[in-house]
Ligand SMILES: Nc1ncnc2c1ncn2[C@@H]1O[C@H](COP(=O)(O)OP(=O)(O)O)[C@@H](O)[C@H]1O
């Protein structure tokens with residue numbers, strides 16, 4: 151079953167067309183990585199998928215329900231009200247710079263939305279939060295504030311915060327690029343563990359070896375278009391000149 | 405006049421000064437927040453009206469504003485304004501301080517990183533929840549030092565109520581000085597304002613400390 155379908159997505163900032171007719175889909179349990187040079191529109195496509203940006207054309211479908219579509223006059227219509235709320239509860243996003251709430255403790259960062267937005271039972275939410283923190287190796291940090299944690303710890307809290315909403319699909323926008331190499335490994339391990347549990351994920355990353363190892367499918371994007379979309383092994387042995395040039399650059403950078 | 409009579413009269417003035425202070429704080433802070441919403445509104449008409457209001461409030465003397473508020477009902481409607489003195493003072497102070505507080509709220513709200521709004525949106529918080537739970541608490545922490553400045557100025561500004569012959573601290577002190585040819589009431593007044601401000605500053609510092617548990 152498809153969790154997400156994005157069809158013929160267009161997105162411009164003023165004159166600048168950033169996403170040029172991109173289509174992609176993600177099935178349940180699938181892990182899709184998106185790679186590409188900076189400025190190619192990777193963040194923008196995630197931001198469109200998570201409704202942080204409005205698309206200029208195309209359609210976005212979650213679990214068979216239309217979150218946005220383009221009518222015959224070319225106007226994009228977004229789902230509203232309760233329908234939008236229901237659709238938006240399908241996904242979570244892990245930001246590059248965490249965006250934790252600095253005035254809330256780790257525990258409150260994770261539990262506040264499940265309790266006050268999803269109106270779930272407090273005990274159940276706290277139990278889940280503790281389980282998640284344990285999995286992240288942060289159980290002893292439950293009462294800390296974000297400013298008392300390392301970047302890697304903050305990012306793990308933000309992953310726990312997203313997971314506690316029980317999303318069907320989790321997006322990661324370069325979750326390790328704000329982190330030192332050692333801290334990067336912490337986060338990659340967490341994502342690997344999620345992959346073992348068959349969490350559906352879309353990961354924008356510059357960690358090529360990680361993408362190769364963890365994904366079912368990789369998309370290589372450049373200048374707002376999908377250049378190539380295939381399995382990790384085929385991607386890393388691609389004949390496509392642009393793919394080779396991009397991956398070669400990474401290889402040389404070590 | 406005995407010293408104790410003088411102190412009696414002065415302390416009734418103190419109570420009135422503190423009344424002006426507290427009423428102004430209680431009313432002008434929330435009003436300032438709403439004015440800042442108008443100032444940041446996407447509606448250009450509302451935004452410009454609020455801009456003019458703020459610039460007039462900041463660009464003309466508070467004493468003059470107090471006079472205009474006080475005499476307006478009489479000049480416009482021929483109303484008897486004898487009992488209007490205290491309300492006029494509170495209205496005048498409130499609309500003046502709300503303008504300053506509005507600009508402080510605005511700078512605080514505009515300094516919030518957009519990532520906080522985006523994280524809140526992804527977690528499904530409504531616009532109201534996002535503002536009340538996520539944005540406002542952080543804004544208050546950020547603007548507290550500027551608020552403290554204004555509050556300390558307000559303590560001293562309460563003496564401007566003398567211009568409407570309202571019997572607050574400064575008015576009373578001036579009258580006694582003129583009548584009894586003694587300088588003592590001014591000394592008492594100075595001590596009063598200083599101690600009042602000292603307490604206000606200590607209270608504000610306490611709030612700042614309370615909010616220093618995070619960065
Ligand atoms: N809010 C915005 N306003 C204007 N231009 C933007 C905005 N966000 C992104 N862009 C532009 O869109 C292009 C793609 O950006 P982005 O999606 O962030 O790329 P990537 O994540 O692949 O590095 C870039 O040229 C960037 O400058």
Ligand SMILES: [Mg+2]
Nearest residue numbers: 192193194324
């Ligand atoms: Mg990016």
